[in-house]
Amino acid sequence: MTLRAMKKGTTGTIIQVESRAPLYDPVRLRLQGQILTLHGSEAGHIEMIYMQEEA
Amino acid sequence: MRSTLSIALAGNPNAGKTTLFNRLTGARQHVGNYPGVTVEKKEGFLTHNGREIKVTDLPGTYSLTAYSVEELVARDFIVNQRPDVVVDIVDASNLERNLYLSCQFLELGAPMVIALNMVDVAENRGIEIDADRLARLLGVPVVPIVARSGKGIDKLFDAILETAAINNAVHPILLRYGSDLDQTITALLPLIEKNKLLTDDYPARWIALKFLEHDEQILEKAKQLNPELTEELLQNCETVTTHLQQTMEVYPEAVIADHRYGYIKSVLHQGVIREKFVGDRLYTSDKIDKIVTHRILGPLIMAAILFGLYTFTFNYSTTLVDLLASLFTLASNSIDSLLPDGPLKSMIISGVIDGMGGVLGFVPIIMFMFFGIAVLEDSGYLARVAFMMDRIFHFFGLHGSSVMPFIVSGGIAGGCAVPGVMATRTLRSPKERMATLLTVPFMNCGAKLPVLTLLIGAFFSAHQARYMFLATLAAWLVALIAAKFLRMTVLRGESTPFVMELPPYRFPTLRGLVIHTWERTWQYIKKAGTVILGISILLWAMMTYPGLPQDKADTFKRQRQEIRIQLQGEQKINTVEDKTTDIGQVLHGNLEAALVEISQQEAQAHLRNSFAGRIGIALESISRFAGFDWRTNIALVGGFAAKEVIISTLGTAYSLGDVDPDNTSTLKDRLTADPRWNPVVALSFLAFIMFYAPCFVTIVCIAREAGSWKWAFFSMAFNTGFAFILAVCIYQIGIFLGLGG
Incomplete structure (x- = not known):
């Protein structure tokens, strides 16, 4: 995974999917206070456990 | 110390x-x-x-x-x-x-x-x-x-x-990476230390970590020093890698990263950091992004910002452009009055001043453009442009990061293909990189900008900003289609993932903007002052020598003398009669016009007989299909050396033999007055300049970056072939539709 290269942490990192580009791709993610962009198809490779959103 | x-x-x-x-x-x-x-x-x-x-x-x-x-x-x-x-x-x-x-x-x-x-x-x-x-x-x-x-x-x-x-x-810190990796590191360390494997440069423990991370550079260095030991160390690493894969489905690098973050967290949790606000907050940067990367508003804002950059560049730089142009005219006039007629005067005026003036006169435009780009870059907006445009690039077989080499090369007109070609190093996929490398020269670099400005100003002056904007759009379109073509043919292959950081928006500092603008402008000036000056003088020599054959030069001299005698006779009559009749005034005017015409004919004959003229004439049999005459061809040949030279060559070509010191008409006026030029020829010429072979500096960079001259020659042939076909189509269709004026 390309994220490995940027050493964004591995297990336990909270990733928020924030939005998409105007043409729906890439996806905008927030992790560790940083905004990253990733193709939707590639973001699918990140194994995630979905957290319950607070009301 | x-x-x-x-x-x-x-x-x-x-x-x-x-x-x-x-x-x-x-x-x-x-x-x-x-x-x-x-x-x-x-x-x-x-x-x-x-x-x-x-x-x-x-x-x-x-x-x-x-x-x-x-x-x-x-x-x-x-x-x-x-x-x-x-x-x-x-x-x-x-x-x-x-x-x-x-x-x-x-x-x-x-x-x-x-x-x-x-x-x-x-x-x-x-x-x-x-x-x-x-x-x-x-x-x-x-x-x-x-x-x-x-x-x-x-x-x-x-x-x-x-x-x-x-x-x-200073001593390196020792971090723990869990029992599995620690045991392996403990096993590797004595081997590394005993054999002094790279320990002159790096700490032994750090080398062990790099083996576990499978660091290509360190492995390569180690193999060169001690291949047997390297193999032994790698086998140790392979054992633990297999174990981690089987037990936790992770690679050692991930475990190392986890433990480093664990160490960092443990440090931060010891009272180093306190956060007043718990939970997610929407920062100013996020609020701005909600608007500027909005699905509908985002592209509109982007188009408006890019168009605004053009307006800023062209409207605000005009005064400085005019000032510089008048300085070069003053310099020409001063040299003209100070030096006697001859090759030295001709070289200084036509080679040095006209050549350099044509290039340096556009420095204000370049400065304003680079300032605008620096604002977008330093504020963090350029990354958003890449984010918004990635889908398009992906469609054309490129990477979202390709936008940066394109922008640097002149995607926002005014860049340079040389750093653009170099910027493709950020692309990891060889094929996407090669496609970007070969298509970035299609962008309107800072060197093409003066030529575009000149021609648009001369033939489409009523809508200058609009035409410049269209030229940029055309460059993007052609580059992307060419990239798609290359990715479907000679550069077929899978696309790579797109990961890019969007930095928070920041107000650029004035100091940063000034330094960035100056750096880039200075690079342009240096290029103009060294390579271009040399090329200008070389081209002047090519356009001046070998000169007219003696018999032809004598013919022009004789014709001129005959008219001067007639002029003197006519003046004597007027002096004796102490009056100037209307007929006398007309006769006087006609004789002076004939004198100018002879000089122009001589200059033209001189140029046609020069080395450059001979090349231009030889190419005319092909180039006429695109509407280019021999003088235009000379400029285009010069443009292979550097695009800025097109202006200086045209300037030199049109001022050589200019014997009327009061005639201060600019190159723009010369072109519009020339019957060979019209809007169709100008458009055909514009298209050719935008897309034909890159300058030789870019060619050298392409060869170096691609690792082969084969791609550099491919770039020259592919671009020139495409540009010529396009120029011929524009000219022939334009003439067929009767738009030639």
Whole structure:
């Protein structure tokens, strides 16, 4: 995974999917206070456990 | 101790490294490249407490792996150059992530000072950092600073000087990576130390870690030194890798990263950081992004900003352009009156002043354009442009990061293909990189800009900004279609993932904008002042020699003398009769016009007989299908050397033989007055210039970056062939539709 290269942490990192580009791709993610962009198809490779959103 | 202290500025991208570098060094900086690679190397000097300090701005990196060339450059610099102190610039508002790199410097045993930058931003976000406690826990000085305002910089340098004084006492920190990896490291260490495998340059434990991370550069170096030992160490690593895969489905690198972050978290949780606001907050940057990257508003705002950049560039630079043009005219007139007629005068006026004037006269436009680009770049907006345009690039078989080489090359008109070609190094996929490499020269670089401005100003002056905008759109369209074509044919292959950081929006500093603008403008001027001057003089010589055959020159001389005799006779009659009749005035005017016409015919005959004229005439049999005459051909041949030369060559071609000192008509006026030129020819010429072979400097860069001259020649042939077909189509259709005027 390309994220490995940027050493964004591995297990336990909270990733928020924030939005998409105007043409729906890439996806905008927030992790560790940083905004990253990733193709939707590639973001699918990140194994995630979905957290319950607070009301 | 070295007399000049050497410090290296390191840090994550967007941590404020360049802002600090610009603040520290100001104009005392030098921009070059690291040996063998095209990563920019910035060095500067300053004095603190009487001590001269050399500052090197390392490329922004997230870690010290061998994944990217920037990381390798940063790591090699620290290991090979051994700076007295590494100043790690850390973004205080993203402390955990930024300390990952710091952690690796500590493991490497580099003498380090942490500059805790943007503490003001962190405070606004409710983040309080106990710098003293952090310093105690990490064992290195930590100094809060605000690079933009200069706050804390004096204290930072005090810490740097103190660290430099004791740098021999620096020891690498030892982190634990869990029982599996620790056992392997323990097994590897004696082998590495006993055989002194790379231990002259790196700590032994660090080498063991790199083996576990499968670091290509270290493995390659180790293989060269001791292949048997390297194989043995790799087998040890393979055992633990297999074990981790079977038990936890992870690779050692991930475990190492986890433990480093674990160490960082443990440090931060010891009262280093306190956050006032719990939970997610929408920062100003996020609020701006909600609008500027909005699905509908985003592209509209982007188009408006890019168009605004053009308007800013062309409207506000006009006064300076006119001022420079008048200075060059003054210089020409002065030389004309000071020097006697002859080759020297001709060379200075037609070779040096006209040639340089044609290039340097456009410096204000280039400056305004680069200033605008610097604003977009420093504010963080250019990254958003890449984000919004990635879908399009992906469709054309390129990477979202390709947008940067395209923009640098002139995607926003005014760039340069040379750094654009070099910027393709950020692309990891060889095929996407090659496609970008071959298509970036289609962009409207700063050298094409004066030519476009000249022709649009001459033939489409009513809608100058609109036509320039259309020229940029056309460049993008052609480049993307060409990229798609290349990716479907000679460069077929899979696309790579798109990962890019969107930095928070920041107000650019005036100092940063001025330095960036000056750097780029100066590069343009240097290019004009060296290569272009030489080429201008060479072309002047090609257009001047071998000159007219003696018999032809005598014919023109005789014709001129005959008319002068008639003029003198006519003047005598007027003097004797003490009056000038209407008929006399007409006769006088006709004779003077005949004199000018003979001189023009002589100049034209002179040029046609020159070396350049002969080449131009030879090419005319082909180029006439696109509407180009021999003089245009000479300029286009010159453009192979550098695109700026097109202007200077046209200028020289149209001013040679100009014997009327009062005739100050500009090149633009010359072209519009020439019956061979019309809007269709201008459009055909424009299209050819935009897309034909890149200049030789770019060609050399393509060959170097592609690792083969084959691609450089391909670029020349492919671009020229395409440009010629396009120019012929435009000219023939235009003439067929009767648009030739």
